[in-house]
Amino acid sequence: MESVRPLSVRLQGKNRPLSANHTYDLQCEVLGSRPAPTITWWKGSTQMRGHHETSDTYRDVEAKEQV
Secondary structure: OOOOOOEEEEEEOOOOOOOOOOOOEEEEEEEEOOOOOOOOOEOEEOOOOOOOEEEEEOEEEEEEEOO
């Protein structure tokens, strides 16, 4: 299978400061990649864990939410 770069990558929601000890919903939408992308969330050099992943391959979308 040939690999295809995403046509677009978009963070959704408001661009605002985040505070420690709070939970936030973050969404990333990736369109047009093959194979489906692996999305990871990072804070500085630390990978964030404990996320919920959803995908909609019919619309060619892959999204992950930090919960």
